[in-house]
Amino acid sequence: MKPSLQLKLSQHLALTPQLQQSIRLLQLSTIELEHELEKYLLDNPLLERAEEYPSLGAQQSDTSGDGSPEPNTADEQRESSSPEDEGWLDGQVTSFGSFASPEDDDGDSDYQDVQAATVSLREHLLWQLGLMTIPDRDRVLVRCLVEALDDDGYLTLSLEELAEAMPAELDIDPEELQIALKHLQYFDPTGVGARSAQECLSLQLATLPADPTCTLAQEIVRHHLELLANHDFPKLRKQTGCDDETLRAAHFLICSLNPRPGAAYASPDTRYITPDVVVRKVRGQWLVNVNADAFPRLRINSLYAQILSRQRGSGLAGQLQEARWLIRNVQQRFDTILRVAQAIVERQRQFLDHGEVAMRPLVLREIAEVLGLHESTISRVTTQKYMATPRGIFELKYFFGSHVSTDAGGACSATAIRALIRQMISAEEPNKPLSDSQISEVLGQQGIVVARRTIAKYREALSIPPVNLRKSI
Template sequence: MKPSLVLKMGQQLTMTPQLQQAIRLLQLSTLDLQQEIQEALESNPMLERQEEGEDFDQSEAAGEGDESSGSGTMETTFKETSVATNEMADESEWSERIPSDSELPVDTAWEDIYQTSASSLPSNDDDEWDFTTRTSAGESLQTHLLWQLNLAPMSDLDRLIALAIIDGIDTDGYLQESLEDIHASLDPELEVDLDEVEVVLRRVQQFEPAGVAARNLRECLLIQLAQLPATLPLLGEAKRLVGDYLDLLGSRDYAQLMRRMKIKEDELKPIIELIQTLHPRPGSQIESGEAEYVVPDVIVRKHNERWLVELNQEAVPRLRVNPQYAGFVKRADSSADNTYMRNQLQEARWFIKSLQSRNETLMKVATQIVEHQRGFLEYGEEAMKPLVLHDIAEAVGMHESTISRVTTQKFMHTPRGIYELKYFFSSHVSTAEGGECSSTAIRAIIKKLVAAENAKKPLSDSKIAGLLESQGIQVARRTVAKYRESLGIAPSSERKRLL
């Protein structure tokens, strides 16, 4: 068989640059979109923000035609703007009109209006003022401990040991390395004994937050109890319980605990309440990351018994094509400058049109979600209906992948709070009457049942499944356990409490 050239005709779908840009903008979150718009404004001179109170024709700003393209399909006419230029005065005359600083009247001092860094500091007699709470933004636990170490009176050798100890503390405040490992990591020439490492550890354990640098939960709680006032009632019993019977407390074996400590239930309850005031993860009190802000894309509100869906206009700035720069583009000019301006003008129109397409798609999807989940807006999570991407895709006439892009990292502000659009989608469970119940509604019912349970006899997963079945919702015990874990609810054995 000899090789030969064959000419075939066929059709193939190709994504144009405009479509690729529209899809990319569609899947961006609000914060990422704001950054994308800012980059477009800085790189494209044809784009500009619409200031408050300015009116312009959207069809002009996002017109599909190009005056310089030569196709003649559509032309966009921009209004000519006349720029009035005033003759500036001579530099000498202008400088004479400006008064000097000494001639300007002064009726107040700067410190009377604005606080300086020195004046903003509190006085020395303010005992309640805390420097770290006022100045530490996003301070880590390691930084907080090092700051206290620099203020502690220690020898150079002890400070070096303390640094090795602080390096081994995790974000929860526990010392993850053993004293032997810390001792082995030190320079042998220093001739440090293991007892010295333990002594320095005791000093680090006195740092804030209370309980830091503990090697286990029992030691962490004992350190916190030791720092409480000695006159505190039941302090000795709490130390005894933590030191000897912490395992029984963790397993909620209150009967064995009362038998071992030889106390009654009314005496055990205040001891446990005192222990519950302690922090099992002291490092979490200091560790704080950067704040994450959620900007809603859609706002839902009720007006005259109707639910209205609106775009958050403050989240995304409105853009337009600069009419003055666009007027400089000449149709018949093929110079480099004119070609550059023509390309920038076309890119600006594409960008604005992609933003409009994103807003229209987001409004369609959000409107259908609100229409479908009106029961949630009226009555809460228990009235949430089952919803999948296919339902919204059929309603708006789009592909499921498009709906997935629209609902990812997009948030809706409702009277019940701010929710991601994906929150309104959930699977369904069949009911005894042949209907359907969403998994979100089942979670809400489980949460409600657990909140109303008897603390002495908490509901097991099988009991919760039986209560749901009595309401017509057929859910297996394993499904109940899965939903319970997703809500962060502990098993029944760990929810047992003393009344």
Template sequence: MKPGLALRVSQHLTLTPQLQQSIRLLQLSTLEMAQEVEQMLADNPFLERADDEDATTDGAGERAAQAGADGDTEDGADDPALTTPAHGGDEPAVPDTVALLESATPAAPDDWPTPADADAGTGGADDAFVPDDTDWSWDGPGVDRDGRQADEEHGSAAELARSTERLQDHLHRQALALHLDDDERAALYFLIESLDDDGYLSDSLEDLTAALWRHVQAADPTAGEARQEEVASLMRRALGWLQAMEPAGVGARHLAECLRLQILEQPNTPEARAALALCEQPIEWIARRDMRRLAQATGLDDAALRAGLALLTRLEPKPGRRFADAERQIIVPDVIVTVQGAQFDVQLNPAVLPRLRVSDLYAQALRGLRGGDLQQRLQEARWFIKNLQQRFDTILRVARAIVERQRSFFLHGEVGMRPLVLRDIADELGLHESTISRVTTAKYMATPFGTFELKYFFGSSLGTDAGGNASSTAVRALIKQMIAAEDPRKPLSDSQLADLLKEQGIECARRTVAKYREALRIPTASLRKTL
């Protein structure tokens, strides 16, 4: 085979580190983004918080005067992507990163520097973009025109999450009021830490006692049977102390015991005695409200059964609910929508916006140097701020487009929701559908009707008699209204709900009604029936 030279033309995509970071930041939730910012602040010495208002203002004035003297007008301050969107004006043009990946272009945009530029010492990243590093500082839309930080009292999402007390901490504080010796306190501590998020002991007392006994043996190998019996007695007493704590029902092993503990905290009335008798019966009978079996098993008359069942429905089946996983339940909206008449104001939430800038001290020290690891870290800091701003710009653009499409929702509530799919917003904004999916995932909007994930405003459509479409969200709201207005003694079946929707011109099959009802966590007609 004879060797030779040949020319070949081909196209390929270059996924730069900046593009990867832009995509990753776009799909992060508020809490995840806060963690990313903290990690970047810890790793990159050139990145710092822009909290010193006086220093920032003075430095900006000096640099503006210097820029005017040098006649330099092609710096990053005139870059539209660095304009704060919350202050009004034209919205910045944000590159659609997913469209760049999925298109057939040979490389990323020409004005995006690569690490090779810095290593080669060409200066393309620094000279073409930002001769002055302070132009990369970004206070975010949370700063008003006078430079003051808005809504400082809100705090960060992580701080809000940490402010909620855990169930175990709540119980440990109550345990401090008990006069216990060291062994008793250790047994009670062991039980409290064994509770699940709902406040139940998911393991049996025997298994928990065996686990504690293994710890005792590990600490004292000479412990004998007498010590083992003492540990078992301690655990039984500790269970009693735990189940006497607040919230009532904590420390139960199953639902019937949880309900019984709560009933015992109430006055000894005929209603409470009937409820106690019901707790001794299979829980399935109570769930189905099988009056015949319950009457035969308890010997209670119809009036007593109804009173006992009414008391059971008022009890809390999960005593640890208000403490459970409080950190993950904290929702900090990314966008805030206010309605004034027929006008909507859509702004980013100042509480989630980081105030970052490139350290002027380090940047000035490196000015004039080319190449090297430090220069690359400086470039990374600049691009991190740039990508953060692109993230919030994209979220704001998508949120404004959603509000414009769902104006009826903000005026009339859920029943006014219109059919909307991701492609509608993607086509309107000139972005890729995958970008819209990333933006609307784990991002929340605060509205006069509550806080919703951005995906909530998207829904499939159902046909109507008039030839139009109705949003599935609006149909669910109608089903919820119909059930709320039904006669509790004769609740509406799924077929009846489908017929009522048809009377309003909405074609919805019975199975679709059942699916929407289950999504709303509404039980079947038999379980909704009031005796």
């Protein structure tokens, strides 16, 4: 076969470093973005933060149109400038036309920094131990019991196991630990040091004044707690011989107790959220703005830019290009977030006006088609990106959900159905709670066809117990 040369034309998608960076920044949360930018700022001397807010036109994004943002003056000026001019701009700052700064709305801020000093359960108990006048040996044993408590304040090991775990030379007897446990169980919070839920509740009831209600509550806690948990009130009345009124009072008293006394001293798993966009209603229109606190203000260092303008062959040229890429990609990230948020608000106006019951069905594909983006891009934008509204702070993906068909041929959002279920259950009669079948029938009368199993799934997602556990006396 004779060798020959052939010329072929083909197309393929190449992920340039700039595109890879853009995709990576888009999928980061606001906090993750800040951490990522700190790395760039440390590695690139040409990149720095602007100390002041950028001077921008007070242009807001109105979602009364097709959901796409209007062009802003800063963007037009940047597009008309040459790359060389952009590189040497003195104090170039990432700018954005739609900001919600903390000084908006007559100087009122919607967010406040709250700081609270917390004391651990161990510290609280040892502080009380230090105030007691007891023998040193008992003090050591109480301290050992405190160290053995779990986060809820329970002693999960038996006294025999604790005695065996201690050094043999101490010759600890379980009876000594029993005395130390009695000391511990007098501490605040009441119920600490219990070895079971029954003992925890019983310790709390023991501190209350003795009356028929408290006596019945003690009997139920010690011998019939499982019947109470199952709401088997007829059997409770039969075994305790009480009337409905006394049983109702004892039930209310037990429910007022705290089965996790140490939980109040547990270190909270604090999760801080900075909204990416803020939604406000101004003169009857819902406006979407980028949150200025979430938008990083970056610029090219003017000193290094001047050096590079005189020394074209400097080794900093590559870092200058990287800094320019980063500024553009950060700008593009928030531009995309704002466009998606505008499109969401345009389609979920009824939710903003009336709440969850007015949420309409929405899928990623719908927003992708409107904005001319891929569904994967919409998925990245809506994950770990948050919108602050008068109804609260929501992740953007919260506004998307499946739908259920209606008799009229339309569709109802699963979020709206869950809200309707919550409303019906909150308004039900305590002694005649609604079953899943009854809820399905009520929704069917409103034209919303939902199977009983679907109702059960939505109810469980709302952490609402089944009908037998919601029934009261």
